[in-house]
Amino acid sequence: MRLDDERESSYVEDRRGEGPVGPGGGGISLGTAMMLWPLIRPLLRSRIGWILLAIGAFVYFSGFNPLSLTHSRSSRTVHHARDDREAVFIKKVLASTEDVWSSLLPRYGIRYRPPTLVLYRGSTRSGCGFAQAQMGPFYCPNDQKVYLDLGFFDELARRHDAPGDFAQAYVLAHEVGHHVQNLMGILRKVHALQQRALRMGDKVRANHLQIPVELQADCFAGVWAHHARQYLEPGDIEEAIRAASHIGDDTLQKQARGYVVPDSFTHGTSAQRVRWFQVGYRSGDLRSCDTFGR
Numbered sequence: 001m002r003l004d005d006e007r008e009s010s011y012v013e014d015r016r017g018e019g020p021v022g023p024g025g026g027g028i029s030l031g032t033a034m035m036l037w038p039l040i041r042p043l044l045r046s047r048i049g050w051i052l053l054a055i056g057a058f059v060y061f062s063g064f065n066p067l068s069l070t071h072s073r074s075s076r077t078v079h080h081a082r083d084d085r086e087a088v089f090i091k092k093v094l095a096s097t098e099d100v101w102s103s104l105l106p107r108y109g110i111r112y113r114p115p116t117l118v119l120y121r122g123s124t125r126s127g128c129g130f131a132q133a134q135m136g137p138f139y140c141p142n143d144q145k146v147y148l149d150l151g152f153f154d155e156l157a158r159r160h161d162a163p164g165d166f167a168q169a170y171v172l173a174h175e176v177g178h179h180v181q182n183l184m185g186i187l188r189k190v191h192a193l194q195q196r197a198l199r200m201g202d203k204v205r206a207n208h209l210q211i212p213v214e215l216q217a218d219c220f221a222g223v224w225a226h227h228a229r230q231y232l233e234p235g236d237i238e239e240a241i242r243a244a245s246h247i248g249d250d251t252l253q254k255q256a257r258g259y260v261v262p263d264s265f266t267h268g269t270s271a272q273r274v275r276w277f278q279v280g281y282r283s284g285d286l287r288s289c290d291t292f293g294r
Contacts, residue, residue: 001165002231003091008091009098009281013145015120016083017181021095086150087119093169097176100227105180108286115179118173137171139178144294146175160246164239166232170221170277177220181213202262212291214267215276218244219289222280237281244273 043049096112118124123132127143137148156171157163181187190213197205213220225232225240228265245251248270253260267273279288 001089001169001236002116002233003089003092005094006092006096006231008088009094009114009117011094011098011114011116012091013086013116015118015124016087016150018120018124035264047090074219083121083150086153088170089151090117090119090148090150090172093172094176096231097173100224101180104223104227104286105183112180113144113183115139116143117178118145118147118148120148121151122150124235137175139175139182141178141182144179144182145171147287148172148175158242160243162246164213164235164242166236167243169236170225170240173221173224174217176224177217178213179269180220181216185215187213205265207266209273210266211268213290215272216289218268218273219276219280219291220286221275222282223284223286223289225277225281226284234273240277243273244277245270248273 023041043053043283062290064133094114094117098112099182101112102114118126120131121133123130124147125131126140126147127145128138128140131147133149133151137146139146152171153235178187190209194206195219197203220241245268249265249267249270250260250262253264268276276289276291
């Protein structure tokens with residue numbers, strides 16, 4: 001994707017330098033506590049151990065992270081340099097979504113207000129609750145923010161065999177697609193239907209109501225790509241299609257379990273995700289993205 005001379009979005013909160021945030025809102029994370037427990041347990045058996053723990057706790061909550069000593073200076077430098085390059089790229093992708101949707105949505109009678117992108121590492125707080133890297137990128141309609149741990153792109157390339165900068169752009173465009181749905185009132189209506197289904201004890205229907213939401217976000221990502229073609233390079237669309245084909249519910253479940261459980265699907269099959277991205281890309285028209293009526 002050719003974005004070298006393009007602007008970066010200013011709608012970004014960079015929280016990557018913050019310490020780990022637990023579900024209760026602060027302090028050391030559960031995963032870190034579990035990792036340190038074998039070291040802590042012997043210290044609890046002596047008075048000196050308790051003193052050392054007290055000193056360690058004071059130092060940690062003063063802002064020093066002792067886990068940083070487990071990484072070499074050179075590895076941190078390389079990691080941060082790559083992280084920063086990916087952050088610049090994704091900010092430029094976000095800016096391109098702002099340009100496309102600000103121009104396109106008024107044609108449908110909708111005023112575009114950009115979402116904020118929150119970059120974080122490990123865990124953070126969101127308007128939808130505790131956020132952690134294992135959850136993957138997500139959009140929170142409560143605060144109209146997209147949450148992204150850049151480490152997901154490593155997972156996308158290695159675990160899901162979907163490398164490439166446009167695969168990363170597709171992921172962000174999908175989440176921005178959810179923001180467009182929120183502005184259109186779609187998320188609110190679907191959420192109400194899902195809550196009704198859950199009150200009736202129909203979890204399968206609640207899951208399946210989410211599928212057209214996700215497929216439409218894929219279609220909206222395709223619409224964005226259609227109107228951002230000046231930035232595309234040969235092979236970019238293929239990267240997005242490869243990513244979509246590797247993160248369908250059926251593919252992910254086969255990898256994890258060896259079999260699929262369609263009643264638990266929430267995002268659609270690989271074939272569906274590819275198809276709807278292509279529909280949006282070929283048409284460039286929001287009206288082609290009626291995943292609820294098909």
